[in-house]
Amino acid sequence: MSVQPRPWPEPDLQVASVIRAIYRGRREVPLPVQVRDRLGELFPDAVFAEAFGKAGKPGWSPGRLALVTVLQKAANLTDRQAADEVRENLAWKYALGLGLEDPGFDHSVLSEFRSRVVAHHLEERVLDLLLERLQAIDLLTSGGIQRTDSTHVVSAVRDLNRLELAGESVRAALNALCRLPGLGGPGAGGGRLEPSIWRSGGQLAAAHLQDPAGRPRARLRHRRLHTAAGRLRARLADVAA
Known part of the structure; x- marks a missing residue:
C-alpha cells in the first residue's frame, strides 16, 4: 500500500449545505463538524507517510484515518461502526471532506492503519499534533486545571476484578x-x-x-x-x- 501526501479536500458543498440547514439556529453542530471548522487539517498526510510505501496500490489518506480514529475513540465505536459512520454520517463526511456518494473504506483499514502507526512509533504524533493545534487557537493553555489520568484508575479496577474472579473460582x-x-x-x-x-448488581x-x-x-x-x-x-x- 502506498501513500502520496496530499492536502485534505475542503468539505463537500452539498454536505456542507445540508449540515448548515439541519443545524441552523441554536442547535449545536456535532463534534466532527466543530473539529473540522475550528481545527482544519489537523493531521497532515506527510506526518504518517513513512509508515507507508511509495509504490503500490494507493491507500486511504492516513491523516484523515487518524481523525477517524480520534472520532471513533470519542464516540466509543468499534472499527466496523466507525466505518459505517464515515459512509453514512453527514457530520463525519463533512469533517473528512467526502462527498455524499463516497463509500468510505472497509473497517479493516482502521486496524491496518493503527498497526502501521505503532510499528513506526508514530502513535504519539497524533496527540502532539492535537495539543499543538489546541494551543495555537488558545483552547489549551498552561496553568489550567489538571485532571487525573483515568488510565491508572481503570487499570487498578481491572486488576481487582481479575483478582476477585480468580478468588471466586477457587x-x-x-x-x-x-x-x-x-x-x-x-x-x-x-x-x-x-x-x-460483591453484592448483587456489582456493588462492593x-x-x-x-x-x-x-x-x-x-x-x-x-x-x-x-x-x-x-x-x-x-x-x-x-x-x-
Whole structure:
C-alpha cells in the first residue's frame, strides 16, 4: 500500500449545505463538524507517510484515518461502526471532506492503519499534533486545571476484578469438593467458604473490606482460605488412605 501526501479536500458543498440547514439556529453542530471548522487539517498526510510505501496500490489518506480514529475513540465505536459512520454520517463526511456518494473504506483499514502507526512509533504524533493545534487557537493553555489520568484508575479496577474472579473460582471449586462424599458436606463440618465480596448488581460490600475494628480484611481472608485449603488437603489424604 502506498501513500502520496496530499492536502485534505475542503468539505463537500452539498454536505456542507445540508449540515448548515439541519443545524441552523441554536442547535449545536456535532463534534466532527466543530473539529473540522475550528481545527482544519489537523493531521497532515506527510506526518504518517513513512509508515507507508511509495509504490503500490494507493491507500486511504492516513491523516484523515487518524481523525477517524480520534472520532471513533470519542464516540466509543468499534472499527466496523466507525466505518459505517464515515459512509453514512453527514457530520463525519463533512469533517473528512467526502462527498455524499463516497463509500468510505472497509473497517479493516482502521486496524491496518493503527498497526502501521505503532510499528513506526508514530502513535504519539497524533496527540502532539492535537495539543499543538489546541494551543495555537488558545483552547489549551498552561496553568489550567489538571485532571487525573483515568488510565491508572481503570487499570487498578481491572486488576481487582481479575483478582476477585480468580478468588471466586477457587472458592467455588473448594465448595464443590467439600460437598463430595467423604470430604465434608452438611453435618460433617465441611461448611462453605465465605461468600463473594460483591453484592448483587456489582456493588462492593463494605463489610468485607474491614473487620469490626476497622482493620483491612485482606489478611483475614487469606488466613481463612489457607486454613480451608489445609483442611481440604487433609480430607483428601484421608480418602486416599
